[in-house]
Amino acid sequence: MSFHIPAYDEDCRRLAKQLVTKHPQLKNGFDEIDAFVKELEGNPSLEHEGNNVRVLTTKVVDRYFGTKNEAMRCVYGEYLSYTRAADSIFTAYSLFLRDRGLEGLTEKKAGEYLTEICTFSDLRVLLWNYTDASSLFSERVCSSGILRYFVMDLKAILSESGLPRKVSLKDPFFRSARGILHNCSQNPITRQPIRELGTVSVALAYIKHSSSGIKVLMLLLLANIIDEENNRAILADKTVFTTLLTMVKTALEQRDHRSEGFSVSELIVGLTGLAKNDDNKKILTEKGAISVLMAVLQEGSDEEREKAAKCVWELAFNKQNRKIFLHDAQLMGVLRNLKQSANKHISRIANGALWATTQTEKKPPPPPPDQKEEESRISGHLMISYQWADQKTLVKVKESLRQRGYQIWMDIDNMEGSTLQAMAEAVEGASVVLVCMSERYKLSQNCRSEAEYAFNLRKPIVPLMMQRDYKPDGWLGFIKGTKLYFEFSGKYPYDQKITDLVKELGKRGQVPLDTCESSSVEKVQSVGLCSASVHSNVASWSDADVQKWLSEIGLESQCMLKNLTGQQILFLRKVLHKAPEFFYNYIKIDLRLSSLEDIMIFSEAVETLRYW
Structure with missing residues (x-):
């Protein structure tokens, strides 16, 4: 597989425990999942017809079907991703096929193993109903290797039928194989591995001379995985x-x-x-x-x-x-x-x-008459253009660059508060745009708007690769061109890559320390690159000073904020840079800032405070 996900480890056990604590009403369901995985690991060959496994599989599936509660299904999908369920199912499935000399399953072949096949049908239903409930579970399923069997199923079904139009829309093996592949293909991380299984060519074979129902099912799968190279086959029909x-x-x-x-x-x-x-x-x-x-x-x-x-x-x-x-x-x-x-x-x-x-098509604005060309090229901030899934890594990149004197624009909230106009202004004021490439980035319309706007303004673009072994194509491949890129997918040591990036950036985006104490800026549509409101001696603020500040930013009515001291506000500013995830959780839960507008205003106000 051409992507990497963490192994099952102590973090998975910790996250599973957190889910149980957070959803105590679902504990019976979690216990059933644990029992199911334990039974499957202890009896991978499903001896004694796998009766216990089937009973437990049915219970896990029925946990959702009994209530049709979508939120509950997502929680169970998440819990499954913290267990060895995907790998255990793959092991059992592989043993079953190997021992019987089978490659792909069809209704006809399954009829020869009627007693045993029921358990495997239930396992397929489990995968079908939970692979779109959790992105991580779909990644676990994909990395296990089991998806190749479902591609083989589709090949075998087509081969047996002779023509796509003879495939029955009600065929449970066709529907479950296609359904699991489709669910997993909705996760951008798994799309390239699914392509590598030859799924595109199999799906294309089905849309020729097929019923509209079969054709649309396969088109919905192809819509997720078709790439630039294979799209000509779609254009042919x-x-x-x-x-x-x-x-x-x-x-x-x-x-x-x-x-x-x-x-x-x-x-x-x-x-x-x-x-x-x-x-x-x-x-x-x-x-x-x-x-x-x-x-x-x-x-x-x-x-x-x-x-x-x-x-x-x-x-x-x-x-x-x-x-x-x-x-x-x-x-x-x-x-x-x-x-x-x-x-x-x-x-x-x-x-x-x-x-x-x-x-x-916009042309880059000329530098001011009194500004030299070199000054124009260096002045301005670094803009980080990224997709939300990569935020954790890029907050670390942002902090590393900030500590080296770079001024950063990064929409860190991703809460719909960042308007396209603000994005445009951020691009226009940038000396360099860091385009953080991944399949998710390519699929994002916001990201494409940012990248193409920067490209049209002829802004210097430095690509950061966020997805291991990803090869940009289409519009993103065009923007990348032959530019040198810097790998931040975890494939290489972080410190080495950040050093290489700093060498590439040079002085572009750096500012003198006395120009603006904080060289990191989020959401510039509301706050300028250096705040016009400078507050001295924050740590020594009195209650009246805090109230005055809250009044200035329009949050004087927020009761929990009134209890903050100057020292606490200053500490929150440090936390915002060092542990942004904790900061946003704290202000939402402990400080009870529930509205998007209030969260945005408070975080920006804290960000632009000065230490002295």
């Missing part, structure tokens, strides 16, 4: 786009908003996945995607409108599409209305779609 668009229209007209079992949201997510490939963006628009998406934006539920707006945003990364969208008064009007929506998710995504649509 353009009916796939028509099929999806027709099904969205049909689903929207139905009372339950479903077509052949697929919801409007599921189908639009598939469209957006296919649109991630730049070659498909123009074709989807030509096939009438906008009229279909417009209908959803106007008639759909909040969830459906959110998905549709996200698809429009993705399509807007194509230059020709942008021109079409700009001249579509109805589309622009709907997006502007959605931007004002009380639903923050819809508002943010509509704003992103509008921003991407209205962007024109």
Whole structure:
């Protein structure tokens, strides 16, 4: 496998205990998972027909089916990821197939082992129902090696049937194999390993001359794993786009908003996945995607409108599409209305779609007349453009650079408070943009907006590689080009890489220590690079000084904040840099700052205080 996840260790046991403590009402379910794993490890060959394993597997599966509680399913999925469940299932599965000389399972082959196969069917159901409940569990399942068997299943089923159209949509082995692969492929970390199993070619074979149901199931899988190299096979059969668009229209007209079992949201997510490939963006628009998406934006539920707006945003990364969208008064009007929506998710995504649509090629602004070219190149901050999943590592990078005198802009909250306009200003004021590359980064529309804006302004870009063995392609590969990149995926010692990065950056982004005490800035849309409000002797503040400060930042009504002393506020500032995760948990839980706006204001105010 071309990705690495931590082994089961003391941390996993600690995290499992934390889950039990946090969800005492689910303890019976946790105990059943532990018993299931213990039984499977003790009896991997499933002797005595695996009856105990089957009973315990059924209990774990029924824990979700008994209540249909989605939040509970996610907790159980998380707990499974802290156990050896994935590896134990793989061992049992491998032994079963090896002892019987089997490679792929089909209904016909399974019929020969009817008594024993029931246990394995239940194990497949368990994987199917929990691989999309926890990203880490999907990674565990992928790294175990069991996914190759499900690719073999799909090959064997197709081989037995002769033609894709003869595959039954009700075939439990087809549905579970495809379902597990699809669930795991929703996690960007596992996509490359799934591709390496030959999944793309198998899925492409199914969409030829197949029923619309089978075709769409495979398209939804392909939407997650298709890469630039293999996309030409999709382009060779353009009916796939028509099929999806027709099904969205049909689903929207139905009372339950479903077509052949697929919801409007599921189908639009598939469209957006296919649109991630730049070659498909123009074709989807030509096939009438906008009229279909417009209908959803106007008639759909909040969830459906959110998905549709996200698809429009993705399509807007194509230059020709942008021109079409700009001249579509109805589309622009709907997006502007959605931007004002009380639903923050819809508002943010509509704003992103509008921003991407209205962007024109910008040229870098000339330096001020009294500023030399070299000064212009060096002045400004370092901007860290990253995807949320890599925050922990990049906070460490930020602190290392800050200690070396660099001024950093990094949106550390990722709570929808950072507007695209603030991002644009951050890029414009940057001397260098650190583009932190991974598959997650490539898939993020916010990240693409940042990176392409920096590229269009011809800002110096330094790539940081956050995903081990990841090879950027498409638009991200174009931005990376032949640039030297710095590996922060854990593949090499951190200190070595940060030293190499500092050498590459040189003086760009460094500031004199007396210019601004804190060289780290988050969310500059509310706070400038150096705060205009300078408070001296924070540690010696009186209660009145604290109240005055709270009044200045508009948080005088927050009761818990009034109890803080100057020394405590100063300590929180240090914690913000050294342990940001603790800082944000503390202010949310202990200081009871519940609203996004209050958290943003307080963290920025603490960040910009000066020590003296």
